[in-house]
Amino acid sequence: MALMPKRVKWRKYQRGHNRGNATKGNYVAFGEFGIQSLVTGRITGRQIEAGRVAATHFLHRVGKVYIRIFPHRSVSAKPLETRMGKGKGEPDRWEAKIKPGTILYEIGGVPEDLAKRALLRVAHKMPVKCRFVTRHRA
Amino acid sequence: MVETIVLKAEKREQAGSRYSRKLRKQGLVPAIIYGHKTEPVAIQLNYHDLALELQHHHRLLDVELDGAQEKLLVKDVQHDYLGDKVIHVDLTRVNIDERVQVTVEVELRGTPVGVSEGGVLDQINTDIELECLVTAIPESVRALVSDLKIGETLVAGDLELPAGAKLISDPTTAIATVSVVAEEAEEAEEAEVAEGEVEPEIIAKKAEEAGQGESEK
Numbered sequence: 001m002a003l004m005p006k007r008v009k010w011r012k013y014q015r016g017h018n019r020g021n022a023t024k025g026n027y028v029a030f031g032e033f034g035i036q037s038l039v040t041g042r043i044t045g046r047q048i049e050a051g052r053v054a055a056t057h058f059l060h061r062v063g064k065v066y067i068r069i070f071p072h073r074s075v076s077a078k079p080l081e082t083r084m085g086k087g088k089g090e091p092d093r094w095e096a097k098i099k100p101g102t103i104l105y106e107i108g109g110v111p112e113d114l115a116k117r118a119l120l121r122v123a124h125k126m127p128v129k130c131r132f133v134t135r136h137r138a
Numbered sequence: 139m140v141e142t143i144v145l146k147a148e149k150r151e152q153a154g155s156r157y158s159r160k161l162r163k164q165g166l167v168p169a170i171i172y173g174h175k176t177e178p179v180a181i182q183l184n185y186h187d188l189a190l191e192l193q194h195h196h197r198l199l200d201v202e203l204d205g206a207q208e209k210l211l212v213k214d215v216q217h218d219y220l221g222d223k224v225i226h227v228d229l230t231r232v233n234i235d236e237r238v239q240v241t242v243e244v245e246l247r248g249t250p251v252g253v254s255e256g257g258v259l260d261q262i263n264t265d266i267e268l269e270c271l272v273t274a275i276p277e278s279v280r281a282l283v284s285d286l287k288i289g290e291t292l293v294a295g296d297l298e299l300p301a302g303a304k305l306i307s308d309p310t311t312a313i314a315t316v317s318v319v320a321e322e323a324e325e326a327e328e329a330e331v332a333e334g335e336v337e338p339e340i341i342a343k344k345a346e347e348a349g350q351g352e353s354e355k
Binding site for chain 1: 219220221243253258259260261264319336337338339340341342
């Protein structure tokens with residue numbers, strides 16, 4: 001099931017902006033390897049789940065997969081064939097706002113080549129440009 | 139071990155993010171020297187030389203400032219948002235015979251017995267605090283995990299430290315553990331709950347209702 005919050009203050013949010021670079025969550029903290037977003041974007045709960053499934057299925061329950069992002073914001077959408085007006089649409093999906101530098105997923109307890117291949121599969125599911133990173137900085 | 143190079147530093151006349159940005163564009167890195175109860179000095183260093191030193195895990199740097207050469211310990215390194223480039227360095231004054239507290243990386247060695255039994259090796263803490271001579275700061279502390287079975291944990295107190303080093307971190311701090319991966323029953327969950335049917339609890343709505351109830355009373 002796709003990720004979504006258990007409790008929220010409001011059902012609908014305004015779109016807002018997503019400026020700047022990641023100042024938090026921009027280094028590999030839990031595992032040994034990860035993928036880092038290089039651009040700004042929004043990732044839906046379904047996409048996050050697809051990434052998790054891609055990694056866990058590839059690893060066959062070896063190692064540990066950490067998801068570092070969470071879809072906190074609801075996005076509303078109007079139904080098909082609806083005229084404009086009559087208020088804001090109903091919540092359609094939940095999204096995480098991503099800034100350049102954000103670590104999206106981490107993997108620990110597996111060799112680097114295996115982690116790389118698993119995270120490549122995850123990166124294919126992501127709507128943002130990503131790169132493979134390790135905990136040990138050069 | 140690669141020999142250290144003498145980093146030529148110049149005093150910085152100005153401070154602030156705009157000036158620092160200008161420096162970085164010129165191939166320089168803003169840095170600061172402090173410690174030993176003397177006034178802090180804002181300096182600028184050559185990016186290439188500094189990056190080279192840090193890449194070789196050198197903690198003790200030879201810095202030449204105003205014709206005088208001194209040994210400085212790297213206290214903190216700030217990276218850019220992608221974690222690639224060094225954007226600022228904190229350096230502290232030290233004496234050669236001084237003992238200092240430093241954070242050292244823990245490197246796990248070997249494949250635990252528990253992993254072959256179906257467990258997963260999880261490194262809980264990647265760094266430990268040590269006290270050692272400033273000239274004998276280890277690059278990393280190696281921890282042998284090959285004897286770890288499922289459910290066992292390696293703690294900081296079990297680590298073999300280099301000669302002369304003293305552990306500052308709590309000896310009970312967990313370093314690595316071998317745990318069993320929980321069976322995922324997610325597919326069954328997926329079948330139970332169709333997407334879009336559930337909605338999160340709305341906190342604001344609750345508060346509103348409570349407010350209305352009070353006003354009616």
